[in-house]
Amino acid sequence: MTPALKLLKGKPHRTLEYAHDPRAPAYGEEAARTLGLEPAQVFKTLVCQLEGGNARQPLVVAVVPVSGTLDLKALARACGARKAALAAHEAAERATGYVVGGISPLGQKKRLPLWVDDSAATQAEIFISGGRRGLEIALAPALLCELGNGQFAPLARDD
Template identity: 90%
Template sequence: MTPALKMLKGKPHRTLEYAHDPRAPAYGEEAAQALGLEPARVFKTLVCQLEGGNIRQSLVVAVVPVTGTLNLKALARAAGARKAALAAHDAAERATGYVVGGISPLGQKKRLPLWVDDSAMTLEEIFISGGRRGLEIGLSPALLCQLANGRFAPLARED
């Protein structure tokens, strides 16, 4: 049981598993296809580095649909920073306790500030990584934000 699943004990959610292909180029899209999920409901977890502005924490987490890409300027604006960039893989893994491709916004080793793309607010259920490759969790966006002290903001742009 991953730390993310431990956080959800007794809370409404569902767990879905699939056989992860190590050759898959994109983890979120692989999950959507393997599980037969609508890609706009599958969200990827991205650890980012902030610089400048009114920030208290330099590493943060952004959760956006796999159908789009993270708008780094929008994340910086939402977080009150001057600039945002994707964090190095080793920094993301150290801070969260998860491996890249299996980073969950829940149950991280070091609780990082969380922003969720506001498109999630229109959905009853979204899917996020369960803390390892091949494990997805379905839950309400409101529950995700409640458990991780997250905030909604317009973060994604469609590919």
């Protein structure tokens, strides 16, 4: 049981598992395709590094649909930072306790500020990583924000 699933114990959610293909170029897209889910409902977890401005924490988590791309300028604005960039894989893994491709926005080793694209708020249910490759969690977006102390903001742009 992953830390994300432990955090969700007793809360309304579902788990979905699939056989992860190590050759898959994009983890979230693989999950959507393999599980037959709408890409706009499957969200990827990205750990980002902030610089300057009013940023109180150098690392944050952005959750955006796999059908889009994280707008780093929008994330920086939402966080009050001057600039945002994707964190190095090693830094993301060290801070969260998860491996890249299986980073969940919940149950991280070090609780990072959580920002969720506002498109999630229009969905009854979204899918996020369960804490390992090949494990997805279905839950209400409001529950994600509640448990992760997250905030909604416009973060994604369409590909």
